[in-house]
Amino acid sequence: MVEREEIERVAENARLNLSGDEINELQEDLVDILDAFESLDEIDTEGVEPAFHPVKFEDGTRPDEPGTCLSQEEALENTENTEDGQFKGPRAV
Numbered sequence: 001m002v003e004r005e006e007i008e009r010v011a012e013n014a015r016l017n018l019s020g021d022e023i024n025e026l027q028e029d030l031v032d033i034l035d036a037f038e039s040l041d042e043i044d045t046e047g048v049e050p051a052f053h054p055v056k057f058e059d060g061t062r063p064d065e066p067g068t069c070l071s072q073e074e075a076l077e078n079t080e081n082t083e084d085g086q087f088k089g090p091r092a093v
Contacts, residue, residue: 002030 007026011018018026072085081088 002027002034 004023004027007018007023007030011023076082076085076087079087
């Protein structure tokens with residue numbers, strides 16, 4: 001059981017101003033969450049290897065090979081923020 005004092009202490013540490021109704025609602029939600037985790041403890045996992053990625057993951061990078069480059073006009077054609085043939089950005093200083 002999650003005690004009301006625990007919720008109040010955590011809320012204070014997180015600087016949350018919770019009403020009494022919110023605390024009661026959180027208390028009920030936390031009990032449900034902890035019950036769900038307890039049901040997971042009942043599952044027999046003896047001999048089961050951990051699955052860090054449920055789907056096989058392969059390296060998604062490609063070789064870095066030179067290709068055709070955009071011309072200056074092609075690179076700048078989709079922006080209005082240009083000056084002297086270059087991208088113009090906000091002043092940084």
